[in-house]
Amino acid sequence: MQYGFEILKKDSATGARLGRIYTPHGEVNTPVFMPVATQGTVKSLVPETVRELGAEMILSNTYHLYLRPGHDIINHAGGLHKFMNWDAPILTDSGGFQIFSLSSLRKITNDGVIFQSHIDGSRHLITPEVSVEIQEALRSDIVMCLDECTPYPASLEEAEKSLEMTVNWARRCKIAKKDNGQALFGIIQGGIYPALRQKAMEEICLKIGFDGYALGGLSVGEPKDIMLEIVETSAPNLPEDKPRYVMGVGTPEDIVACVDCGVDMFDCVIPTRCARNGLLFTNQEKVVIKNARYKNDHSPVDSTCDCYTCRNYSRAYLRHLFMAGEILAMVLNTIHNVRYYMHLMERIRTAIRDGCYAAFKKAYIERQHLS
Amino acid sequence: MQYGFEILKKDSATGARLGRIYTPHGEVNTPVFMPVATQGTVKSLVPETVRELGAEMILSNTYHLYLRPGHDIINHAGGLHKFMNWDAPILTDSGGFQIFSLSSLRKITNDGVIFQSHIDGSRHLITPEVSVEIQEALRSDIVMCLDECTPYPASLEEAEKSLEMTVNWARRCKIAKKDNGQALFGIIQGGIYPALRQKAMEEICLKIGFDGYALGGLSVGEPKDIMLEIVETSAPNLPEDKPRYVMGVGTPEDIVACVDCGVDMFDCVIPTRCARNGLLFTNQEKVVIKNARYKNDHSPVDSTCDCYTCRNYSRAYLRHLFMAGEILAMVLNTIHNVRYYMHLMERIRTAIRDGCYAAFKKAYIERQHLS
Numbered sequence: 001m002q003y004g005f006e007i008l009k010k011d012s013a014t015g016a017r018l019g020r021i022y023t024p025h026g027e028v029n030t031p032v033f034m035p036v037a038t039q040g041t042v043k044s045l046v047p048e049t050v051r052e053l054g055a056e057m058i059l060s061n062t063y064h065l066y067l068r069p070g071h072d073i074i075n076h077a078g079g080l081h082k083f084m085n086w087d088a089p090i091l092t093d094s095g096g097f098q099i100f101s102l103s104s105l106r107k108i109t110n111d112g113v114i115f116q117s118h119i120d121g122s123r124h125l126i127t128p129e130v131s132v133e134i135q136e137a138l139r140s141d142i143v144m145c146l147d148e149c150t151p152y153p154a155s156l157e158e159a160e161k162s163l164e165m166t167v168n169w170a171r172r173c174k175i176a177k178k179d180n181g182q183a184l185f186g187i188i189q190g191g192i193y194p195a196l197r198q199k200a201m202e203e204i205c206l207k208i209g210f211d212g213y214a215l216g217g218l219s220v221g222e223p224k225d226i227m228l229e230i231v232e233t234s235a236p237n238l239p240e241d242k243p244r245y246v247m248g249v250g251t252p253e254d255i256v257a258c259v260d261c262g263v264d265m266f267d268c269v270i271p272t273r274c275a276r277n278g279l280l281f282t283n284q285e286k287v288v289i290k291n292a293r294y295k296n297d298h299s300p301v302d303s304t305c306d307c308y309t310c311r312n313y314s315r316a317y318l319r320h321l322f323m324a325g326e327i328l329a330m331v332l333n334t335i336h337n338v339r340y341y342m343h344l345m346e347r348i349r350t351a352i353r354d355g356c357y358a359a360f361k362k363a364y365i366e367r368q369h370l371s
Numbered sequence: 372m373q374y375g376f377e378i379l380k381k382d383s384a385t386g387a388r389l390g391r392i393y394t395p396h397g398e399v400n401t402p403v404f405m406p407v408a409t410q411g412t413v414k415s416l417v418p419e420t421v422r423e424l425g426a427e428m429i430l431s432n433t434y435h436l437y438l439r440p441g442h443d444i445i446n447h448a449g450g451l452h453k454f455m456n457w458d459a460p461i462l463t464d465s466g467g468f469q470i471f472s473l474s475s476l477r478k479i480t481n482d483g484v485i486f487q488s489h490i491d492g493s494r495h496l497i498t499p500e501v502s503v504e505i506q507e508a509l510r511s512d513i514v515m516c517l518d519e520c521t522p523y524p525a526s527l528e529e530a531e532k533s534l535e536m537t538v539n540w541a542r543r544c545k546i547a548k549k550d551n552g553q554a555l556f557g558i559i560q561g562g563i564y565p566a567l568r569q570k571a572m573e574e575i576c577l578k579i580g581f582d583g584y585a586l587g588g589l590s591v592g593e594p595k596d597i598m599l600e601i602v603e604t605s606a607p608n609l610p611e612d613k614p615r616y617v618m619g620v621g622t623p624e625d626i627v628a629c630v631d632c633g634v635d636m637f638d639c640v641i642p643t644r645c646a647r648n649g650l651l652f653t654n655q656e657k658v659v660i661k662n663a664r665y666k667n668d669h670s671p672v673d674s675t676c677d678c679y680t681c682r683n684y685s686r687a688y689l690r691h692l693f694m695a696g697e698i699l700a701m702v703l704n705t706i707h708n709v710r711y712y713m714h715l716m717e718r719i720r721t722a723i724r725d726g727c728y729a730a731f732k733k734a735y736i737e738r739q740h741l742s
Contacts, residue, residue: 039691039692039695039697040688040691040692041692041697041699043697043698043699044698044699044702045699046679046699046702046703064695068691068694068695069666069687069690069691069694073666073667073687073691076667076669076687077669077685077687077688078669083685083687083688083691084688085683085684085688295440295444296444296447298447298448298449308417312456313456314448314454316440316444316447316448316454317411317448317454317455317456319440320410320411320439320440320444320454321410321411321412323439323440324410324435324439326410326412326414327414327415327698327701327702328412328414328415328416328417330698331415331417331698331702332417
């Protein structure tokens with residue numbers, strides 16, 4: 001199947017869109033949330049489970065896989081899909097965000113970025129061309145352009161300079177990218193400055209042009225209302241006919257709010273990381289499973305949830321596993337949280353299909369504030 | 372179903388027996404290997420997976436579950452089967468072995484044993500009656516008598532004194548045990564002294580009498596040939612019509628050798644613990660998965676193995692997961708090793724059924740020595 005994107009329905013009262021992305025590894029219904037498989041595994045789960053929970057696309061991290069085991073090994077395996085036994089779509093990021101958040105001693109030049117591995121301290125140079133080459137070796141369905149993630153806070157001058165680099169790199173990524181069926185997405189930076197975001201869109205979307213567009217540099221420490229304001233003002237101005245992706249977002253409430261602005265794609269470590277830390281999402285309240293009140297509580301985490309964990313285990317058992325440091329605690333908690341997110345996305349898509357997204361959003365946000 | 376045991380076939384050339392144990396939670400084909408679910412979970416696996424791998428009975432540890440989460444909580448859940456979502460047979464040990472191997476400051480009196488928790492240092496008294504009461508609360512299918520695990524080395528006098536205690540406690544366990552459908556097994560101690568082992572069998576099997584018999588105090592540091600010698604001389608003298616169980620054994624070779632002596636039941640942490648440490652059993656060689664030679668090895672761990680891991684993942688991927696510290700490494704490795712053990716037991720039972728156990732044993736031991 002060739003890469004493509006189709007809008008199935010636009011909500012009349014909000015900016016929400018129901019759509020479908022086509023990729024060489026199958027279709028993806030949007031709005032979509034991609035569980036994160038940083039090192040080629042959605043932590044603690046076998047891929048069949050991830051699929052059964054409702055995930056249609058996952059995200060893997062180029063930075064991590066480049067450093068370990070190395071993209072040459074994954075290429076030799078036949079690509080990341082075969083290596084990790086996941087035959088549905090995969091999006092790979094460019095490595096940029098992790099270089100800026102995980103590695104040390106980074107030095108940015110016009111050519112690219114030199115950094116030290118967070119694993120063994122070895123030095124590496126990643127250029128836009130190298131990032132594309134790695135992602136081509138990984139054989140993901142969607143490739144992201146190397147960008148510089150503008151930090152928060154950054155002055156207007158800093159953000160402008162950073163944006164220039166990102167635009168320059170995006171152009172080089174587009175040139176470097178082989179015509180091999182992988183889609184290539186551009187990334188909009190510009191920090192918290194509306195004028196820069198606007199300029200970024202002109203450069204990235206109009207002058208260069210990609211198969212989809214991400215808003216980058218969000219959820220990097222800025223206040224939540226600023227993040228939502230940028231999405232509100234930027235997302236609707238992204239090209240109508242391409243997928244819109246907000247990288248690294250977010251909480252269930254963030255996702256519900258961003259869909260309202262016309263965002264189609266999300267990824268975030270929140271459901272999986274929180275699960276490993278014993279924080280479970282439910283439609284009633286957040287369950288901190290180590291809490292002593294669950295010691296003798298033989299009801300499921302969420303009696304309205306259809307996941308394997310809620311169908312078969314009690315809060316008392318999950319608390320026991322967590323307190324005992326058992327690996328199964330991570331497995332069962334991750335199953336629940338990923339299912340919560342996947343079910344949320346199903347509810348979002350149903351609400352858009354039924355033409356009642358505004359009401360859904362209002363009810364969802366209100367319930368979250370109550371609990 | 373009421374507890375019972377049936378011998379289906381006795382091997383003519385060896386002591387090996389093919390049998391079946393009946394329990395309230397179903398049948399168990401013997402010789403059986405019980406994966407260990409120390410804290411109410413076979414580490415890293417959901418119970419459905421353990422079952423699919425071929426496990427018919429598991430072992431859980433009374434000591435651990437008594438300390439955390441507490442048998443009252445598990446009783447409140449409806450018993451261990453419901454608590455951990457495992458509806459096949461469960462055997463619980465008495466807690467004795469762990470008190471002697473894990474806890475500190477233990478003091479043995481005629482009444483029982485006082486020890487300090489390895490978790491929080493709290494003090495506890497376990498008597499034969501308390502051990503039975505805990506296992507009744509856990510509602511396991513097979514309950515073990517509290518025994519004193521005679522250490523190695525121990526003088527004849529020490530071993531004799533220890534055995535006296537074990538016999539006395541066994542009598543008290545039998546008196547304390549309610550007639551509730553759970554089977555109660557006695558444990559034969561006596562250290563490395565044949566005369567004491569013989570005496571133990573007279574006391575435990577003939578004078579008191581239980582639903583099955585275990586050889587205890589093995590695999591506690593004694594040389595392997597001494598261990599096998601004790602099994603060889605003791606196991607055939609255990610009552611013919613009851614299951615014979617060698618606790619805490621062992622390696623695949625040990626199991627194959629003990630079956631030859633007429634042993635029906637085994638448990639050991641070797642397959643699960645080795646898996647978590649990256650040591651994988653195969654019919655060719657033991658695979659130390661972190662070894663650099665597997666870095667770019669895209670073949671399965673064992674091409675003759677039918678397990679989920681071998682059907683779907685390469686050595687290169689398993690090595691990557693292990694080196695990256697991923698939880699999935701433990702999951703996939705455990706699946707493989709448990710399957711190796713379960714498949715070994717299937718091969719053992721088939722060999723007995725086909726009347727060729729001696730030849731099977733010879734070939735198996737020879738191949739292990741070659742690899």
